Amino acid sequence: MATATTKLQLSQIAPHVVQSEIRSMSVECDRLGGVNLAQGICDTEVPSPVVDRAISAIHEGHNIYTRLDGVAVLRQAIAKKLARDNGIEADPEGEVLVTSGATGGLYATALALLNPGDEVVLFEPFYGYHLNTLLALRMKPVAVPLATHTWELDLDRLRASITPKTRAIIVNTPSNPCGKVFSRKELEAIAELAIEHDLFVFTDEIYEYFVFDGTEHISPASLPGMKERTITISGLSKTFSITGWRVGYLAADRKWTGAIGYFHDLTYVCSPSAFQYGAAAGLLELPRTYYESMSGEYQAKRDLLCSALTDIGMTPSVPTGAYYVLADASRLPGANAKERARFLLRETSVAAVAGTAFFTEGGGENLLRFCFAKREHDLQRACDLLRSLK
Known part of the structure; x- marks a missing residue:
């Protein structure tokens, strides 16, 4: 038959x-x-402190699932680093979430805070994973081109891209692929629009320490009125050359982290346990x-x-x-x-x-x-x- x-x-x-x-x-x-x-x-x-601590963590038996928000020592180290380097105050008990890379952080954030059909603005040239994450979750990416070669933000084009269906703006600074570092003036303009239209801002700041020619990295969540609506996403993959370890993190208002943590747990369970300890050692021990x-x-x-x-x-x-x-x-x-x-x-x-x-x-x-x-x-x-x- x-x-x-x-x-x-x-x-x-x-x-x-x-x-x-x-x-x-x-x-x-x-x-x-x-x-x-x-x-x-x-x-x-x-860096040797990162490697050494990860190895010792394995021998100590840190080889099982962690809490869904990550191990305490890493969350505390992240909170300290955010205050020191980013001007962001985040409670490690409720406002910091360790993720499976920055990619996992964005995926869980989109699942938790957006709905199918929602429009999300991102800047072109964009990182393909940002766009394809939105597409995979049935959201609508709206690309706003930056000026060719100079990569300056056209505020009028950004303003024109916002519709009643817009829910969020993704900001990647410093940027993959063009290396743009958004200026304070540009970020303040984005913040003004986000507040005016009541939008989330999702940031990808994974390259924050790779800045050249005296350029300053600024975290959007540090700007006035932006902490509540900004999901600050980053990680240690690039900073410590551990891209295969999948240790990322995000910081957000506690009203959002519960749902984000749920979807991250559902999708990834947790970032690798021993590697979290290695990443924490890097944040705590490496000098400025x-x-x-x-x-x-x-x-x-x-x-x-x-x-x-x-x-x-x-x-x-x-x-x-x-x-x-x-x-x-x-x-x-x-x-x-x-x-x-x-x-x-x-x-x-x-x-x-x-x-x-x-x-x-x-x-x-x-x-x-x-x-x-x-x-x-x-x-x-x-x-x-x-x-x-x-």
Whole structure:
């Protein structure tokens, strides 16, 4: 007897989902044995206090589920760091939540605070996971383009993007992929609109310590009137080069953290226990000079990569934060950005990401994104390989 299979189908959204271009390029780069400047892997050395404490935590038996909001020592360390570096007062008992990376924090936040069909503003170029998280949860992302190359905020376009269905604005500062650090003036303008229209502001501040040329990172929640409506999302993945550990966090008013914590528990249960202890050791033991030297080190790496790109006619938009560079790829052969990225990989063994991964349809075709969060000898090798195109 024939069995009916009409109900055995993908979800409505699944056919429209494709593998991240970042991951596609990483796979192809691995196949060719190239230098991966496509993915923000951050394969630099992990600080020894972080490693040592994680190992000792394993031996001490911290290998089981934690409380859904994370271990106390890490929540306390996060609260102390937020007060010291971000101007945010957050009670570790009720206003701090340890998450499975910043990605997990955003996912749980969207589940807890938004409904299908709600509109959420984000700035273009955007991080693909922000946009696709909203799409996966049946929300409507509304992209507001930043000025090309300067990445300045057009306040009139932002204001025009807000409708009665708008519920939140996502702010990524410093930004992936363009390295923009939103200025105080820009953030104050965003805050004014959020208050006027009674909107949430979700921030992604994972690159907060990667700022260059004396640029200041400002947390939107520190601005007047913004703490109640802002969900501050960050993590230790980039700061301590532990992207695979999945230790993120968020801070929010306690009226929101209960629901966010519920959905994070439902989806991820908890961030890995022993790794939470390692991350706490980093926050508590590393001196201020660690962050300052890291910023200087990455500024030098930025300049090294931008110099190589300039030499081969791929003019970069020099970032003031994060560890990515968007560069003009129009001189490379190919009908679109994906073809140009693959040409570059074939010819130089250096992987970059098509700019279209960070723009709405039709945008980014002449751009490639490069990541400079690499060990110095690997980045130098990549620059030497790029210069072979001259």
